[in-house]
Amino acid sequence: MADxxxxxxxxSDKTGEPAPDIKRGKTDNENGREDGNESVQExxxxxxxxxxVLSDSAREKNIFIHGKVADQDAVVxxxxxxxxEDSLAELFSGSTLKLEMKNDIYSTYRxxxxxxxxxxxTTVVCPATEKHIxxxxxxESFLVEETEEDYKxxxxxxxxxxxxxxxxxxNILEKKAEAERIVYEDPDPDVGFVLLPDFKWxxxxxxxxxxxxxxxxxxxxxxxDLTSEHVPLLQNIFQKGKEAILQRYNLPASxxxxxxxxxxxxxxxxxxxxxxxxxxPGCGVERAHLIADVIQNLQSDPQYYKTRxxxxxxxxxxxxxxxxxxxxRL
Amino acid sequence: MADxxxxxxxxSDKTGEPAPDIKRGKTDNENGREDGNESVQExxxxxxxxxxVLSDSAREKNIFIHGKVADQDAVVxxxxxxxxEDSLAELFSGSTLKLEMKNDIYSTYRxxxxxxxxxxxTTVVCPATEKHIxxxxxxESFLVEETEEDYKxxxxxxxxxxxxxxxxxxNILEKKAEAERIVYEDPDPDVGFVLLPDFKWxxxxxxxxxxxxxxxxxxxxxxxDLTSEHVPLLQNIFQKGKEAILQRYNLPASxxxxxxxxxxxxxxxxxxxxxxxxxxPGCGVERAHLIADVIQNLQSDPQYYKTRxxxxxxxxxxxxxxxxxxxxRL
Numbered sequence: 063m064a065d066x067x068x069x070x071x072x073x074s075d076k077t078g079e080p081a082p083d084i085k086r087g088k089t090d091n092e093n094g095r096e097d098g099n100e101s102v103q104e105x106x107x108x109x110x111x112x113x114x115v116l117s118d119s120a121r122e123k124n125i126f127i128h129g130k131v132a133d134q135d136a137v138v139x140x141x142x143x144x145x146x147e148d149s150l151a152e153l154f155s156g157s158t159l160k161l162e163m164k165n166d167i168y169s170t171y172r173x174x175x176x177x178x179x180x181x182x183x184t185t186v187v188c189p190a191t192e193k194h195i196x197x198x199x200x201x202e203s204f205l206v207e208e209t210e211e212d213y214k215x216x217x218x219x220x221x222x223x224x225x226x227x228x229x230x231x232x233n234i235l236e237k238k239a240e241a242e243r244i245v246y247e248d249p250d251p252d253v254g255f256v257l258l259p260d261f262k263w264x265x266x267x268x269x270x271x272x273x274x275x276x277x278x279x280x281x282x283x284x285x286x287d288l289t290s291e292h293v294p295l296l297q298n299i300f301q302k303g304k305e306a307i308l309q310r311y312n313l314p315a316s317x318x319x320x321x322x323x324x325x326x327x328x329x330x331x332x333x334x335x336x337x338x339x340x341x342x343p344g345c346g347v348e349r350a351h352l353i354a355d356v357i358q359n360l361q362s363d364p365q366y367y368k369t370r371x372x373x374x375x376x377x378x379x380x381x382x383x384x385x386x387x388x389x390x391r392l
Numbered sequence: 393m394a395d396x397x398x399x400x401x402x403x404s405d406k407t408g409e410p411a412p413d414i415k416r417g418k419t420d421n422e423n424g425r426e427d428g429n430e431s432v433q434e435x436x437x438x439x440x441x442x443x444x445v446l447s448d449s450a451r452e453k454n455i456f457i458h459g460k461v462a463d464q465d466a467v468v469x470x471x472x473x474x475x476x477e478d479s480l481a482e483l484f485s486g487s488t489l490k491l492e493m494k495n496d497i498y499s500t501y502r503x504x505x506x507x508x509x510x511x512x513x514t515t516v517v518c519p520a521t522e523k524h525i526x527x528x529x530x531x532e533s534f535l536v537e538e539t540e541e542d543y544k545x546x547x548x549x550x551x552x553x554x555x556x557x558x559x560x561x562x563n564i565l566e567k568k569a570e571a572e573r574i575v576y577e578d579p580d581p582d583v584g585f586v587l588l589p590d591f592k593w594x595x596x597x598x599x600x601x602x603x604x605x606x607x608x609x610x611x612x613x614x615x616x617d618l619t620s621e622h623v624p625l626l627q628n629i630f631q632k633g634k635e636a637i638l639q640r641y642n643l644p645a646s647x648x649x650x651x652x653x654x655x656x657x658x659x660x661x662x663x664x665x666x667x668x669x670x671x672x673p674g675c676g677v678e679r680a681h682l683i684a685d686v687i688q689n690l691q692s693d694p695q696y697y698k699t700r701x702x703x704x705x706x707x708x709x710x711x712x713x714x715x716x717x718x719x720x721r722l
Contacts, residue, residue: 107484107503112477120474123453127480140483140503142472144450145512147442150457153470154437158507159514167519173437173470173512177488177504180472180512184489184501204646205668207684316534316722319678338535338678338705341671348649348668350677354537354703363692373684375668392646 106131106186110138117200126198128190136188137198143181153179196379203375205348206386210369213286216385221283221329224381228330231276234258245273246306253298254278257306257335262342268311271337275299282331285324285351285372290364293357299333300353307335321350325374325382348375436461436516440468447530456528458520466518467528473511483509526709533705535678536716540699543616546715551613551659554711558660561606564588575603576636583628584608587636587665592672598641601667605629612661615654615681615702620694623687629663630683637665651680655704655712678705 111130116137118125124141145153158174187194208217233239235256248254255275259265263272277295282288288296304315319338326332333353336342344350359366376383386392441460446467448455454471475483488504517524538547563569565586578584585605589595593602607625612618618626634645649668656662663683666672674680689696706713716722 105484105487105489107487107489110484112480115477118475118477121452123472123474125475125477125480140475142453142475142510144453145448145455145470145472147445147448147455150442150455154435154440157435157437157512159435159437167517169516169518171514171516173514174507175510175512177507177510180505180507180510182475182487182503182505182510184503186499186501187497188499189497202647203669205648206646316536317532318535319676321677339533341673341676343671345676345678346649346671347651347675347677347680347682352677352703354701358700370688371684373682 107138107184110136116195116198128195128198131186131188134189135191135195136186137190137194138187139185139198141183143183149179152176201377201379203377204383204392205373206376206383206392207371207373208386209371212386212389212391213372216389216391217286217325217382220382220385226329228328231328231330231332232280234276235278245310246302248298248302249278250298251278253295255295255299255303255333257303260334268313268337270340270342271307271311271313271335272340272342273303273307273335275303275333275335277331277333279331283329284326284331285322285356285367287331288356288360288367290360293360295331296333296353296357296360300357303333303335313337319345319350320353321345322353322356323349324351324372325349325376348373437468437514440466446525446528456530458525458528461516461518464519465521465525466516467520467524468517469515469528471513473513479509482506531707531709533707534713534722535703536706536713536722537701537703538716539701542716542719542721543702546719546721547616547655547712550712550715556659558658561658561660561662562610564606565608575640576632578628578632579608580628581608583625585625585629585633585663587633590664598643598667600670600672601637601641601643601665602670602672603633603637603665605633605663605665607661607663609661613659614656614661615652615686615697617661618686618690618697620690623690625661626663626683626687626690630687633663633665643667649675649680650683651675652683652686653679654681654702655679655706678703 109132113128113130116126116128122141124139127138127140129136129138153173153175156176156179159171160174162170162172164170230239234244240258243258244256245259246257255277257273257275260272260274263270277299279295282292300320303320304318307313307318308315317338319334319336321334321336322332323334323344334344334350336345356367363369376386383392439462443458443460446456446458452471454469457468457470459466459468483503483505486506486509489501490504492500492502494500560569564574567574570588573588574586575589576587585607587603587605590602590604593600607629609625612622630650633650634648637643637648638645647668649664649666651664651666652662653664653674664674664680666675686697693699706716713722
C-alpha cells in the first residue's frame, strides 16, 4: 500500500503543472471559529526567515516557501481556504469594505474580514531535507517530440532499463490489495479490467470524480503498444466503465472525459475516467488522448500509435528528458 | 472593438469550466495596507441577503452570489487574493497560529492573519438584471459526439443559420483595428496569417503567454473544413508562429502548446499558442487539437477531419446543444 501511493504520486508529478499538489487534510472546523478544543500555540513562524519562494500559484492562492525556523531548514506551505457558503452572512456583516472603483452598476472593493473567517491553511515541514525542498520546487516542463525511431532508440530502452515496478498493479488485479475499493470488474483475461477510484478522489462528491480502469492484460506498456487487435479491449473498458459509473454514481457518459496518458505514470495499460468540467491536472491536450479517438485511429490504421510522432511534456528532473537531450532531440 | 471583445468573451464561455471568468482589475495596493487615499465606505454589504450561490470554486477560492442589497437584486463576487512574497515577513510576525495536527516533521496550522494582509477582492453588480445573474450562473457542459452526418445535418446548418459575424476578424486582417497589437504577419493570401496576443493575456509575464494566429484565408470555418490542401497553411502558421514567439518573447517551441479548438468560438480558422504548463481553460483534450497532430492526420488521410466522429463539450445554454437534443443525439 505504501508502494502504491508512492507510485501513484508520480502521476501528479508528471503533469507539468506549475505548482505541486498539496495533500489536503480537511477538518470539520477548517476556516471556522475556534472551538476551544485546540491550543493556541506560540507562533513558531514569527521568526521565520524566507530563503526563497519555491513555487506559487496566483490562481490557486498558494505559496511554497523555503526558509529557516530557529536555524533549521523548513518548508512552509500557505494556501488560502475556499469561501464557505455558511459563513457568508457573518462575513458580510462583520467585515470592512474599502472602495476601489465605481462605474455605473459595477463597483469593486477590498474586503477586510475577521481573521477567524478568513484563515490560511499552513503546513510546516521542519526540519526539511534537500529532498523536501526539491520536491516542492516548481519544475519546468518541456514538450518532447517522439518519432517512431525515438521511441525505439530512446524511450523504450529507458523504460526497460528503469524496469519500473508495477507489482502494486498486480496486487490490485489479484485482489491482494485494495479489493474493497473496486467499483467494477470484468474478469476476462483478454478484454477484462478492474475499475477503482483514483487516490486523488475522496469520493465525497461527483464534481471531481476520478476513476482508473486497469486492464487485466499485462503486456501492454502504453499507447505505443496498441494496435487494432486491442480495439475490443478498449471498447470493452470504455463501454462497461461508462455503464458502471452511471450505475454507481448516476453520472451519464455525456459528463465523462475518458482518456489515456502518454507518457503514462506507470507502464501497464490503464484508462482515466474523470468528470467533464473538472480541470484535473493531466487532462490537457499535450498529454491526454481520448479513448474514443484512440479506438477510431486504430480502426482506420492498425499501426497508428506505432508509427506516429507523439508529443508529451516531461519535467526538467525526468530521466527520460536527459535521454532526449543526450540524443540531441531537444 | 466592442464587437471584438464581445465575440472573444464567448471563448471563455464555451470551455465547460465550472466557474466563470472574473475580469481582474489590478491595483497597486491590492491586498496591501490602506494608504489613506481611499475612503472607507459604509459597508453596503452589511445587510446583504444571499438568495443563492451562482457558482464557486474551491480551487480558485472564489464565489459568485445572487442576493439583495436594500431590496435591489445584486450579484456579489468574492475572490481571495494571491499570497504576495513581499508581505510574507509581516504575515509571519503578525499572525496567530492554531495547531491542527503534528506528526514527526510535519505539522499543520490554521493561520489567522491581520485583515489588511489577507483581503478578499469584492465585486458588486447592483442593480443586477436577470441577464447578469444568468451570466454568472455555473453552466453545466455535456460531451457531444458528432459524426460526419451529424456535422452535415445538425452543426453546419446551425452555423450557417446563425451567420455569426466575423467582421471583427476581417478588421484585424485588413488593419482597420488592432493593427498596433500585431506581433507578426505573413501577408501571403494562401498560407499567410496575423499573430496577436489574446485579450486574456496582459503581456506582463510569459508565464501565461497566449497568442492567436488568424489565417488570411477566409473560407475555412473550422477543423471540419481542413483537408490535405491546407497542410502548407498549417505548417506555415506552426513554424513562423514559433519563430516569432522565440524572437519576441524568448520562448522556445518546447515551451509551447499550439492547438485548434473544436468547436471554435468563431468560425474563421485560427490557432492558439499558449505556454506549456499554463493550464488555461480550453486546453483540455475534450476541446483542443494539437496542430502537430492535425498536420500528421491530414498527411496520412486527406479526409481525416471530414469523416471522423469528433467529440466536444457544449454548455447547457448553447443553441447547438438544443439541436443535438432535438435530433435525439444526446
